[in-house]
Amino acid sequence: MTIPEPIKKFITWIQDFDHRILRNEDDVKEKFILPMFHYLCYPEKCHHEYPLKTFKSEKYRKSPENSHIYYIQNDIQQKNTGTSLVFIKVIEPQAAKLNDAIEKYKFYIHQFNPLFFIITNGYDIKVFECLYCYKNELVFDINIDKLKSNDIASKFYDKLNFDCVKNIDNTANILKNTKYNLIEKLIRHHPDLQDVLEKYDFEPCTKREGYRLVVIRKKVAIACNLPKAFGEGNCEIEFSSLILRGLKIDLNNQDILGQLMTGLHTQPDWGCRRFFKQLNKNTFEVYLGKTTLILSELETADLCFCIDGVCQEYKNLIIEFENALETWNFEFVKLSDNWGFILFSVRQELWELMQQFANEFDYTKGKSEWHLFHRKDISIRVSRGIRDHTFILPKLDRRLDLLPNNQINIIYELNDVNLKSIETDKLTLWQQDIGIQGTWTARYTKQWLVEKYIPKVVNYYSAKSQLCEAKLLAKITNHTSERVLITEVDNLKDLAPYLRDIQFWLHIYVENIAATLLKPYYQAYTNLVRNTDSSITGIDYIVGNLRKIEWTNRQEEISNNFTDWKNLSFKHAIDCLDQQVARINNCEYENSLKADLITRTFIWIIENGKISFSQAQLNAAKQALLPLWQESRFEMRYVYTNR
Structure with missing residues (x-):
């Protein structure tokens, strides 16, 4: 398909553009915005630059900020809210957070009533389509690198070029805005209308x-x-x-x-x-x-x-679903049509033997205990023809880059066959089918493959050829860490991996957290580490973390105060933790950074200290940790990753 010449010129310009030349706001205007709209075919006479006013005094600032508006008309007399097409705000090239700036300029968007609002620092670009009722739809949230894609650049041009935008009928939106403004004023002046x-x-x-x-x-x-x-x-x-x-x-x-x-x-x-x-x-x-x-x-x-x-x-x-199918400990992968979980990896030659065995022992070819397979394409279906147990699928693990002996990921596959019992009117039927005689879980499938199937395959073929049984079995790569279950922990260091999961989650968590989730956690772990040997190393790290929670000074001021507390004892650290417990008991929510610092402190003490604790303290710590860790596990798997 031939690309129209105007789009081709726009693509050529954006692909040649180097955002690193931008040094200030004027550069963003002169070297990015004005050339961009030239290649989007906006007439120069349709451009107007406005100094923005303050909200309160409506007086111009001494150094006023400027906005750029493109109108449908060339005539200055016709440049008004009924003819404005695009409202543009440029900010400093180093300004990273466009969202903070967006809020600042929404007042002006409403005043000028454009069809589109663009804000950019010369690298990141956000484009909003301005609809009625203060509703702005984000249509592009990209950066220069992404915009250099032919496909994205073409879509950007198609959406924002002058001929397209000027032909948008904004009359309906203007009338609706006017109507809604009148309604809001009436309601404010006549509260009885609310009834x-x-x-x-x-x-x-x-x-x-x-x-x-x-x-x-x-x-x-x-x-x-x-x-x-x-x-x-x-x-x-x-x-x-x-x-x-x-x-x-x-x-x-x-x-x-x-x-x-x-x-x-x-x-x-x-x-x-x-x-x-x-x-x-x-x-x-x-x-x-x-x-x-x-x-x-x-x-x-x-x-x-x-x-x-x-x-x-x-x-x-x-x-x-995850609990019932025991899939939490396995990496989630998207297949072409279905979902799956990586159980472990084997050498390619071992996988080929597994396929060969399954083909030889197809359930239609005999009635022995091992005639329970059926090959479908490259996957292996474990079944006796009536009830399907599990489906396993190979996937090349290119991350390992092991050539010529590539590693093959063994995938526990979920497809329409083994989940067919999930019906809209029988929500628990699928659960009743899970078990050794029915649908196998991921955990049981892995156990069966490693302990029964693979040894059987290796033994079967090694007896017929010169294959080295030990060599084949030695190349099985475990993809999951075998942790002690939280409920079964009796060694404090076994809690550390769970605390690290929570700390990593808190580190990337940008919102506040409900204090109800953290109150028992703070209390239980403060009690757990209370009787730690005072000779623990890293007291400066421990107290430093706890001090950062309270200090509002800048980092350099914290460094200047280092000498005031570097010789403090572990007792002072416990006093600080007790203060945090008292504080959160009077809070409704907690900042994630504070929870992160406290978790780092608990991890350090558990990994480096000699701690005397009672069984009651350990049980309370495990009980408090479980819901918090489960929350972090869910969000790291489903909220902070793109499926």
């Missing part, structure tokens, strides 16, 4: 039919298709308010897990949820998929209630 509007509220209810869940509050309704096994769900969100009525927001599985799943059952103003932020006491900005909304306090509360109901069930089903 009239309430008759349009939804009727609250919760309904569940199979894998279909509907949760409704007065202001918000969410209808969700829950996930089956490791499949994907989705949901649709509606609002009852006069301004948002008719708006339907569809969220896919990735949106639900990536945006909505954190901070369940927390208050909107605690900062524990990643899909919105509080603008003022009564207003919240909410991000749902690619849609941004401004909601009232009541609408936000109802939205959170509905999300809690839907996401808790969504989460419960996922955990239920």
